[in-house]
Amino acid sequence: MHVHLIDVAPKPRRKMSFQTLSLPRVAGATPPDIRVSITDGRVERIRIDRSADLVGMTFSCNNAPRAYELAREHRRLGIPVVAGGVHATAVPQEVLGHFDAVLTGEAEGGAWEHLLRDHAEGRLEGVYRNQQPPDIAGLNPPRIDLFRHRRRYLDFHPIEATRGCTHDCSFCFNATIHGPKFRTRPVEEVVEDARGAPTRNLMFMDDNLCGKPGYAKRLFEALIPLKKRLFFQTHLLMAADLELMDLAARAGTRFVFVGIESVEDGSLAAVNKAWNRVSDYRTYIQRFHDRGIFVSGGLILGLDKDTPETFSKTLRYMDEIGLDNAAVNMLIPYPGTPMWHQMRNEGRLLTEDYTRYTGLDPVVQPAGMSLEELQDGYDRVLQEFYRPRNYVRRMVRNRMTGRWYLYPVAWFREPRRSRMLRLGHVLNRRGGDRRAA
Numbered sequence: 001m002h003v004h005l006i007d008v009a010p011k012p013r014r015k016m017s018f019q020t021l022s023l024p025r026v027a028g029a030t031p032p033d034i035r036v037s038i039t040d041g042r043v044e045r046i047r048i049d050r051s052a053d054l055v056g057m058t059f060s061c062n063n064a065p066r067a068y069e070l071a072r073e074h075r076r077l078g079i080p081v082v083a084g085g086v087h088a089t090a091v092p093q094e095v096l097g098h099f100d101a102v103l104t105g106e107a108e109g110g111a112w113e114h115l116l117r118d119h120a121e122g123r124l125e126g127v128y129r130n131q132q133p134p135d136i137a138g139l140n141p142p143r144i145d146l147f148r149h150r151r152r153y154l155d156f157h158p159i160e161a162t163r164g165c166t167h168d169c170s171f172c173f174n175a176t177i178h179g180p181k182f183r184t185r186p187v188e189e190v191v192e193d194a195r196g197a198p199t200r201n202l203m204f205m206d207d208n209l210c211g212k213p214g215y216a217k218r219l220f221e222a223l224i225p226l227k228k229r230l231f232f233q234t235h236l237l238m239a240a241d242l243e244l245m246d247l248a249a250r251a252g253t254r255f256v257f258v259g260i261e262s263v264e265d266g267s268l269a270a271v272n273k274a275w276n277r278v279s280d281y282r283t284y285i286q287r288f289h290d291r292g293i294f295v296s297g298g299l300i301l302g303l304d305k306d307t308p309e310t311f312s313k314t315l316r317y318m319d320e321i322g323l324d325n326a327a328v329n330m331l332i333p334y335p336g337t338p339m340w341h342q343m344r345n346e347g348r349l350l351t352e353d354y355t356r357y358t359g360l361d362p363v364v365q366p367a368g369m370s371l372e373e374l375q376d377g378y379d380r381v382l383q384e385f386y387r388p389r390n391y392v393r394r395m396v397r398n399r400m401t402g403r404w405y406l407y408p409v410a411w412f413r414e415p416r417r418s419r420m421l422r423l424g425h426v427l428n429r430r431g432g433d434r435r436a437a
């Protein structure tokens, strides 16, 4: 049997993607007598492989329409298609309308094998899921070797230590896919993966690597002798623990992505993130800089307590707190999240066209301003923050000139948020393509 796995993207980008673990994990959880191939639509064109007996696709919300189109094309040729990943987990019944079966949650733990058995017996149907999120100790290694076109990826090795998160921000997908519990892999298994990495650069795919400080300390301590460079996402609260910060720095941490989200305490509270305190931002970010760690922050504009004044305030704070880079989005109410349910119940979803759920378009009616104020304010924040001279100024002021190479990496980390795309987006808006919903 041949299973063809596809990471769906509208069109390939070359030499600017990170390897991910989602499909290599599924391939790793596949019995060894089944042949598996992977097409990563982010770096190569997606072609129909007629030799496949089964096709599995993973896709994000904004790529769902393209995935549905591909599913139709495969089914027309008699090739059964199954879906998995974040969007399929969030709205399985919707996705099932386009696929033969849906796998929700994580592949390991028996659900994927169950689906494959049913397929072999010709009774593939419905939604497959594990009763409990699987134990992540002793998993088969992810099949990163199945990625073709190795040169089209940045020089980072994807690695994983934890799944889940210790928080439950209402806009976040994490609990939908990984469940409410934070799970960790044995430190020695992670170290073994790190030791086998073909590069010094380790990109942790975890949503919140430092969710449990005790585990993160043990992990960092064990990684110190390897002399790697670490890049990861974490909550900003990590910086409250100086011992953890010192160990992270000694383990080789170069870059963190932290969820800042808002400079309005009220808006943070509205998304269940009141534990992120605006008054701590500056001190905490300085602690990263003191250890030579580059800080990129995620921000959301258009939250419920935001007003037209929030944009100037955001620009001022982004500068004052010393962010090196930022991914700034408008609110995206991902289907299945508490935020999505709230917006739907309040009748504030402006569209269910998922291709617009990119963070670049307003897709919910803001509470504290008009749509036009949101769009104009958002464009202004982007224009100012991403000005090249502001990048240089930040690099010098934050004493990050020695980390100059991380600025393009930070853009690549969030490719659709890159400066050029932002610029194009703003110019597009200026050209009159204002899609008021």
Ligand code: SF4
Pocket: 165, 166, 167, 168, 169, 172, 173, 174, 207, 208, 235, 259
């Ligand atoms: S801290 Fe980050 S990963 Fe955790 S729930 Fe909040 S947004 Fe999601």
